[in-house]
Amino acid sequence: AKERGEGGHQRYRPGMEARGAERNRKAAALRAAMQQEQLVVFFQPVVTLPGGRIIGAEALVRWQHPTEGLIGPGAFIDVAEQTGLIVELGTWVLRSATREAATWPDELKVSVNVSARQLREAGFPAVVAAALRDSGLPAHRLTVEITESVAVGGGATAENLQGLRDLGVRLSLDDFGTGASTLSLLVTCPVNQIKLDRSFVPDGDASDAIADAVVQMARAFEVEAVAEGVETAEQAALLTRLGYERAQGFHFARPMSAALFQEALATELAA
Numbered sequence: 234a235k236e237r238g239e240g241g242h243q244r245y246r247p248g249m250e251a252r253g254a255e256r257n258r259k260a261a262a263l264r265a266a267m268q269q270e271q272l273v274v275f276f277q278p279v280v281t282l283p284g285g286r287i288i289g290a291e292a293l294v295r296w297q298h299p300t301e302g303l304i305g306p307g308a309f310i311d312v313a314e315q316t317g318l319i320v321e322l323g324t325w326v327l328r329s330a331t332r333e334a335a336t337w338p339d340e341l342k343v344s345v346n347v348s349a350r351q352l353r354e355a356g357f358p359a360v361v362a363a364a365l366r367d368s369g370l371p372a373h374r375l376t377v378e379i380t381e382s383v384a385v386g387g388g389a390t391a392e393n394l395q396g397l398r399d400l401g402v403r404l405s406l407d408d409f410g411t412g413a414s415t416l417s418l419l420v421t422c423p424v425n426q427i428k429l430d431r432s433f434v435p436d437g438d439a440s441d442a443i444a445d446a447v448v449q450m451a452r453a454f455e456v457e458a459v460a461e462g463v464e465t466a467e468q469a470a471l472l473t474r475l476g477y478e479r480a481q482g483f484h485f486a487r488p489m490s491a492a493l494f495q496e497a498l499a500t501e502l503a504a
């Protein structure tokens with residue numbers, strides 16, 4: 234977060250210029266990476282509980298760096314947000330993910346993460362509509378994942394969320410349970426799905442109270458519940474006992490290239 238002095242001006246602090254320069258350098262590198270088509274979309278399976286059958290996937294962006302190797306979004310999403318590059322990056326992810334998902338079996342869904350900046354911009358539903366039209370993916374097979382801070386964002390956010398619902402796109406509340414107004418958000422921002430944040434996944438030692446409350450809340454509001462960050466068989470069993478019917482996590486599969494995801498689907502169909 235930026236430090237602000239009186240009147241909203243940034244107070245000078247040593248190192249601030251250096252950090253600004255570092256950010257500009259990173260932004261320029263990311264812009265070049267996009268032009269050179271070094272970004273790739275990985276897909277992490279979403280599976281049934283119990284059973285582990287693939288019912289869809291979440292699209293997660295990666296930077297295939299020529300010398301550094303595969304770089305995760307943690308290293309560049311913030312800079313993309315701060316510089317506005319996220320709008321172009323997000324549109325690219327959306328178009329790639331929908332194009333890929335259109336080649337999967339009909340019942341499989343794809344989830345795409347959308348940032349606050351994208352959702353604030355007037356005309357975002359038209360960008361989504363164009364991606365659906367150009368890919369041929371039916372709207373109900375696309376889920377847009379938003380976090381609480383995205384959902385309460387300003388600008389055209391509220392109109393855009395309604396615009397997405399009107400298109401027939403599904404909405405999911407990501408990192409559920411970590412926000413301050415998570416509960417009231419279910420009323421003010423109707424969604425189709427909530428994703429239990431991985432910090433609340435029970436593992437036998439920690440309390441399962443939040444995971445339990447969230448799945449019951451999901452039932453009461455008639456929304457799907459997905460548990461994310463499931464790393465062990467023990468966690469999967471505990472979640473199943475609580476009533477979770479969908480999960481995502483390293484225990485089932487890591488995010489993988491589009492080609493490997495297709496292979497995973499083929500292997501499952503052959504089994």
Ligand code: C2E
Binds near residue numbers: 292307408
């Ligand atoms: P997220 O949306 O909460 O995505 C889930 C993250 O958890 C992914 O990290 C995934 O690799 C990781 N994960 C999945 N299963 C497990 C597990 O069992 N254990 C652990 N420890 N982690 C697991 P990733 O791919 O590094 O993405 C980090 C974040 O970057 C995402 O968090 C999302 O907020 C953001 N992000 C990724 N792709 C995009 C994108 O295309 N657009 C935007 N706006 N944000 C993106």
Ligand code: CA
Binds near residue numbers: 291346378407
């Ligand atoms: Ca997500």
Ligand code: CA
Binds near residue numbers: 407408428430461
């Ligand atoms: Ca999440």
Ligand code: CA
Binds near residue numbers: 436
């Ligand atoms: Ca344990």
